[in-house]
Amino acid sequence: MKMKKAVELLRREKQVKLAYLFGSAARGDAGKLSDIDIGVYLDDSLSEEQRFKLQLELVSKLASALKTDKVDLIVMNDAPLLLNYNIIRGGKPLKSEKQAKVKFEAAVLSKYLDRKPSIDRHTSLRLARIAEKGFS
Template identity: 40%
Template structure:
C-alpha cells in the first residue's frame, strides 16, 4: 500500500464529509514503509459540533469501502491523546484542509501542550525504563495502557473546559461527563502508582493518596506533583462515595488543573 495510491480515493471519499475539517495520513504509509500487512492510519479533526462517537464509526466504514481494505484505523484528533496528535502532525501528510486558520490553531495548541509536558514525560519514561531494566515491573503493558487512558480522558476534559465556566456550571450533562472522565483518569493514575510500588514492600501505601508519595520516594515523580495528586485523590473519593454532594464549581476548578494529570502521563 503506497501513499500515492491511497491519497486520491481518500480525498474523494472525504470530499462530501463537510464536518471533516482536517485529515492526515500517518504511520507506515505516510513514511513510505508500508508492507503487505500494514494498516492505513488516517487522522481527522471534526467540526466542534460533530457527534464524535457516531462519526468515528461512519468514517471507518466509508474509508474502508473507499480503499477496499479492512485495515483502516481512524483517529479523531478532537479527543486524541496529545502525544498521538503530536505524532500525527509531526509525521503525517495532510490530505484535507478546509480551514487554514483552524489548522494553524490546532497545530499551535497541540504542539504547545506536547512540548509543555515533554520534560515530565521524559522523566517518567526514564523512571519506568529503569524499573523495567531492573525487572521490577510485573506488567509494563498494564502501565502503558493506563497512561494512554489518562491521555484520552484528559483530552476529553480539555474539550469540556473549552466550553467555559458559565456553560459548564449551567449544564448538568457536561458536569456528568467531566465527573466520569476525572474519576477514570485519577483512578488510572492510582493504578499506575500501585503497580509500580507493588514490588517494594517498604513503599506499601496506607491509602490511595499515599501511593503517589511512595512513587515520589522511588524517584519516579517529583514530590510537588505527588502532593497535588494526593489532592486529586480526594476529589476521586468524593466522586465515587459522595456523588450527591459534588459541587460543579469544584469540578470546574479541577479542570483548570489538568496539567497535573498530563504531567503524570
C-alpha cells in the same frame, strides 16, 4: 489510486476539518499486515456522540474507498496529546482547512511543549524500570 479516492472522500466531508495519513503508510514502510492510519479533526460544534457516529460512517466509507478493512481512524478531538503530537509531526496532510489547522496544531504544540519535561521524565523512568526488571 485508492488513496486518491480516500482523500476526495475526506475533502467532501464538511465536518472533517483536518485529516492526516500517519504511521507506516505515511512513512512508506507499510507491509501486507499493516493497517492504514488516518487521523481526523472534526468540527468543534459536534458532540462526542456525533463525533463517534461520524467516525463509524467514515471508517466504513474509507474501507470501501481503500478496498480494505484495515483502516484505523483516529478522531483527534478525543485522542491523547502525545498521539496528536506524533500525528502532526510525522503525518502527511490529506485535508487541511487553514484556520482549523493553525488553531489545532498551535494548541497541540503548546500543550506538548508545556508537558514535555514531564513526558521525558516519565519515559526515562519507565525505560530504567524495564532495563532493571524486564517487561514483567
